[in-house]
Amino acid sequence: xxxxxxxxxxxxxxxxxxxxxxxxxxxxxxxxxxxxxxxxxxxxxxxxxxxxxxxxxxxxxxxxxxxxxxxxxxxxxxxxxxxxxxxxxxxxxxxxxxxxxxxxxxxxxxxxxxxxxxxxxxxxxxxxxxxxxxxxxxxxxxxxxxxxxxxxxxxxxxxxxxxxxxxxxxxxxxxxxxxxxxxxx
Amino acid sequence: xxxxxxxxxxxxxxxxxxxxxxxxxxxxxxxxxxxxxxxxxxxxxxxxxxxxxxxxxxxxxxxxxxxxxxxxxxxxxxxxxxxxxxxxxxxxxxxxxxxxxxxxxxxxxxxxxxxxxxxxxxxxxxxxxxxxxxxxxxxxxxxxxxxxxxxxxxxxxxxxxxxxxxxxxxxxxxxxxxxxxxxxxxxxxxxxxxxxxxxxxxxx
Numbered sequence: 001x002x003x004x005x006x007x008x009x010x011x012x013x014x015x016x017x018x019x020x021x022x023x024x025x026x027x028x029x030x031x032x033x034x035x036x037x038x039x040x041x042x043x044x045x046x047x048x049x050x051x052x053x054x055x056x057x058x059x060x061x062x063x064x065x066x067x068x069x070x071x072x073x074x075x076x077x078x079x080x081x082x083x084x085x086x087x088x089x090x091x092x093x094x095x096x097x098x099x100x101x102x103x104x105x106x107x108x109x110x111x112x113x114x115x116x117x118x119x120x121x122x123x124x125x126x127x128x129x130x131x132x133x134x135x136x137x138x139x140x141x142x143x144x145x146x147x148x149x150x151x152x153x154x155x156x157x158x159x160x161x162x163x164x165x166x167x168x169x170x171x172x173x174x175x176x177x178x179x180x181x182x183x184x185x
Numbered sequence: 186x187x188x189x190x191x192x193x194x195x196x197x198x199x200x201x202x203x204x205x206x207x208x209x210x211x212x213x214x215x216x217x218x219x220x221x222x223x224x225x226x227x228x229x230x231x232x233x234x235x236x237x238x239x240x241x242x243x244x245x246x247x248x249x250x251x252x253x254x255x256x257x258x259x260x261x262x263x264x265x266x267x268x269x270x271x272x273x274x275x276x277x278x279x280x281x282x283x284x285x286x287x288x289x290x291x292x293x294x295x296x297x298x299x300x301x302x303x304x305x306x307x308x309x310x311x312x313x314x315x316x317x318x319x320x321x322x323x324x325x326x327x328x329x330x331x332x333x334x335x336x337x338x339x340x341x342x343x344x345x346x347x348x349x350x351x352x353x354x355x356x357x358x359x360x361x362x363x364x365x366x367x368x369x370x371x372x373x374x375x376x377x378x379x380x381x382x383x384x385x386x387x388x389x
Binding site for chain 2: 065068071072098099103105118134137146170
């Protein structure tokens with residue numbers, strides 16, 4: 001079933017929308033959730049929460065790209081779940097490694113203004129990603145949006161893991177320089 | 186801003202970027218390599234015609250395997266050929282330029298300094314970071330019968346100071362290695378050298 005038909009089912013409040021979503025995007029959402037959480041049962045719960053969130057969001061939303069719409073919900077829910085779980089104990093998944101890596105690109109200080117300006121950060125991140133060559137864009141997003149492991153990224157693009165690590169190091173340096181230039185650091 | 190805020194900001198990137206991120210790379214990478222190899226073949230043929238196919242035939246055995254360019258053979262035969270090449274002066278340095286051009290078109294390379302010789306090549310440490318390797322990474326360079334050693338143009342005409350492949354005297358020398366394969370294990374990175382070019386010789 002194509003995306004527009006699935007979205008229409010949501011708008012008609014037809015519960016088969018969830019079944020169709022699970023058939024088409026269940027694995028996709030699970031891979032994102034698993035990347036964050038590193039635990040199959042937690043990831044499964046995040047995916048189920050994604051369906052519920054999508055059900056509540058449509059209407060009024062009518063996404064043009066259902067995959068990324070669902071992916072963003074899954075990612076947000078999974079990060080929230082990770083945050084709650086991490087308050088109790090440190091878990092698996094790629095989150096800790098990714099947060100360690102991103103620490104190179106940011107300052108350790110927090111302030112309220114910066115929190116409020118999250119949308120501006122997003123705009124700048126978009127601008128930054130668009131400055132990257134195509135391959136680096138993909139690697140950056142696979143790692144930091146989809147939370148794919150280095151091994152999976154290397155396999156996906158046919159590069160060695162060391163090459164992926166080197167490319168990511170260079171991308172992070174660029175990101176830090178970009179954020180400094182834009183006044184975020 | 187902290188890491189988590191940055192991560193959450195990345196979560197809102199444009200859908201158009203996300204949609205293509207996990208898709209396979211366009212075929213153009215492979216196509217480009219194919220085209221580069223084809224272009225290299227044409228350059229090689231043209232170069233051989235201009236500068237003397239006879240000298241190529243005498244001193245080099247050119248073999249194409251897939252899209253990988255092998256030039257000559259390693260060992261005493263090649264060392265001897267290299268000596269001859271440098272003895273023949275400026276005309277032969279053009280051949281090195283041609284080789285460099287081809288090498289840059291079809292291969293990846295890394296700059297190292299040699300830390301020790303092994304039975305199947307040498308160990309080196311990266312001294313110029315590139316897209317694939319950081320400074321200071323140790324790499325095992327594997328050499329085989331199709332690997333060739335080259336000497337920098339400035340040395341053309343001078344006698345080759347040592348047999349790069351057979352002695353341990355080059356430890357500390359700076360070289361550029363082109364390679365056609367890279368394998369990473371848990372403990373090491375191995376590259377299969379197609380050429381090793383001496384950039385700066387260690388003092389002996």
